[in-house]
Amino acid sequence: MFLEVQHIVKSFHKEEVVKDLNFTLAAHQTLSILGQSGCGKTTMLKIIGGLVRPDGGHIYLNGNLIDDVTPEKRSIVYLYQEDLLFPHLNVFENIAFGLKIKKINASEITDRVHLMITSLELQGQEKKMPHQLSGGQRQRVSFGRAIITNPALLLLDEPFGSLDTGTRARMQDLFKRIASEFRITSLFVTHDLKEAILMGDHIGYMQSGKLKVYESKESFIQDDHTGVQKEIDFWKGLTK
Template sequence: MFLEIKDIVKSFHNEHVVKTLNFQLEAHQTLSILGKSGCGKTTMLKTIAGLVSPDSGSIILNGERINDKKPSERNIVYLYQEDLLFPHLNIFENIAFGLRLKKLSNTDITERVSQMIKSLELEGQAKKMPNQLSGGQRQRVSFGRAIITEPSLLLLDEPFGSLDAGTRQRMQVLFKKLTKEYQITSLFVTHDLKEAVLMGDKIGYMHKGQLKVYEGKKEFINDPNTGVQHEIAFWDGLKVNSD
């Protein structure tokens, strides 16, 4: 297994935010995690990224226990719901940021960033500053900036939460394309049922600090807790009424 999470526990002020977390993920796959706000998903992601240290348990990435590694050495990128583009850097430099940290050569950076800008469908925007872009464009830059560093694992915390429905849909498609192209392994947290089903190779459901990962989409759909059945009943009800 590429990523193994074993018995992770984290509490703040005597309150368990994450309770004995256990799951596994294979390389180049996306696990989408459905959960309402306050269910502990952000804490879970931050723990894996190393921004929060767990009370107990272990995080194993590619066979290596990484609990004691600093966030900067884990090669795990954590993306916030906000795009957090650096306001003092233009689009090109925002995307190049991680490569500059690694002190790659200029030619190398130019080539890779230009390629990424093309993949992100942002041609011609390289010299613009973040405040000149739309919400969707900014979110794409934020993705590109993360993916270009070739992270072992990408953690996404409601990345499309602040986008309108149309943009959101286009971003979902683009994200699918990019993860395939760059062979990304990722955890995708969302509170949107449809998005969870769409984005994940596997699906999990998080509730009050506990995560349940389903064998397949079928199990997920059949579990009454996830709300899928409720949703189906709603649409069916509409159908019956309008017939």
């Protein structure tokens, strides 16, 4: 498997936040992880991204053990709920940031950034500063900045959490298209039931630091813990 997470555990001040985390993910697939606030989702992502050191366990990426690899060398990009665009750089410069750091030549950067801007449907916005963009546009720039570096794995921590319903739906479509176009492997964390089902090729449910990955979407829907059945009953109740 492309990503293998084995027996990861992590505690903060004697409180076990991540408990014996085990899962695998094939290349170019998205695993969406559903869970309530404070269940350990963010800690799990930060451990995989190398930003938090686990107390135990191993992570393999493309067959290589990456436990001791620093975040800048993991080729894993972590995207926060907040877009975190660099306020002193315009759209073009924000997207080009990761390439400039890797000292790629200027003409290649220009070509790749323009290609990305077209894919993100941001033509004509290149010179705008972050404060001149809408929430959806900002999130698109944030995606572009991450994807353009060709990361082996993309970690998305509730990326659409701060968007309104309409923008959120459009961003979900855009992400699906971009993920397919750039053959992205990703972990997509959300606390939105519908989003989890829509975004993932596979679905996991995290509760009190334990992650359960379901064999199929049907088994996820059937499980009472996930709350899908309650949701279905609610909508059925309205139509009666």
